[in-house]
Amino acid sequence: MILSDRTRVDLRAGRCIARRANAGHGTPPRAFMLDADGSRRLPIRDDVGRAAFTLVELLVVIAIIAVLIGLLLPAVQAAREAARRSSCTNNLKQIGLAALNFETARRALVPAFVGDNSENDTRNSWATWAALLMPYLEQNQLSDLWDQERLVGWQQPTAYQTPIAAYVCPSRPAQVLSRNDFQVINGSGALSTNRPGGVLSDYAGCIGPHAQFVNSRGAVIPALPVSVTSDGIGPRLADYRLQVVLKEVFDGTSKTVLFGEKSIRPDSLRGKGEDRSVFSQVRNTHRRMLGVSDVNGDRRPLLPPDNDAIPFANSSFGGPHEGTCLFVFVDGSVRPLGVNTTVDVLTALATRSGSEAVTVE
Helix, strand or coil: CCCCCCEEEEEECCEEEEEECCCCCCCCCEEEEECCCCCEEEEECCCCCCCCCCHHHHHHHHHHHHHHHHHHHHHHHHHHHHHHHHHHHHHHHHHHHHHHHHHHHHCCCCCCEECCCCCCCCCCCCCEHHHHCHHHHCCHHHHHHCCCCCCHHHCCHHHHHCCCHHHCCCCCCCCCECCCCCCCECCCCCECCCCCCCECCCEEEEEECCCCHHHCCCCCCCEEEEEEEECCCCEEEEEEECCCCHHHCCCCHHHCEEEEEECCCCCCCCCCCCCCCCCCCCHHHCEEECEECCCCCCEECCCCCCCCCCCCHHHCECCCCCCEEEEEECCCCEEEEECCCCHHHHHHHHCCCCCCCCCCC
């Protein structure tokens, strides 16, 4: 193969690359692949003289990326909250099914707690709903640690300090132990000055529009101690009586609230102030009120997350989800109620036998 002196030849892997000079023109030479017989093939890319991005172009690209991130971030956050809300719904579903299994085994609905409405300085309580439902939430190992004849201060710390995922809403901060909650028993059998904390819960039973002990009108009310004795260890609960049987839910199991998300003031959240252990004797920790009290007229609507200045925030329902609060009903169904739901509707849903006409979407 003979090439003119205007053609520069490079031999690479048995092939010829010819760069034809464009005499008299300002354009750069173009490179072509030549076969062995000298025939011309496709041109080879030549990046000589290629222009770079200007500063203005680069700033425009950065601005576009920033706008896209600004548009996508709320969508990502909304998707994450939707996933957390779905998990919260599942928690309440588990609690509802556990309560129904409790009713099947015991022929009565689970109580908010065993005991009276008093709250003494020790904050020691008999078993609350959170301890009574353990066997029905596949928490048999924890349940076996509980001696339900004893107050919480007599229990092993593992029993009241082991977190239970179904009791915590993932839209709220991570689980911690309550601070300086109930007194424990020291080695000599006396109440210790040590006040450890226990696990929390973001859910509470609905006692009705007003807390009236065993006369409360909700589905989850206290169980009455029948016999309390004392031995060398301390007080002993020999027997207690459950109060509400399923056939007494005259308003309908699908129209009576069982458990829901409880309102917690932000400055008390996670073991501070009013946010006590679900096993302690602070009664508003286990049960909440809903609607209008038939005793003193107190009104408890559903509260938003920012509730520091709202009355009765420590005894009302209200979740961390914007605009809504999740509830499980006596039939085991989980439904959201908007925070704008009227107190009359809430009152009807809070009572088990008020004969109110109410529709829940």
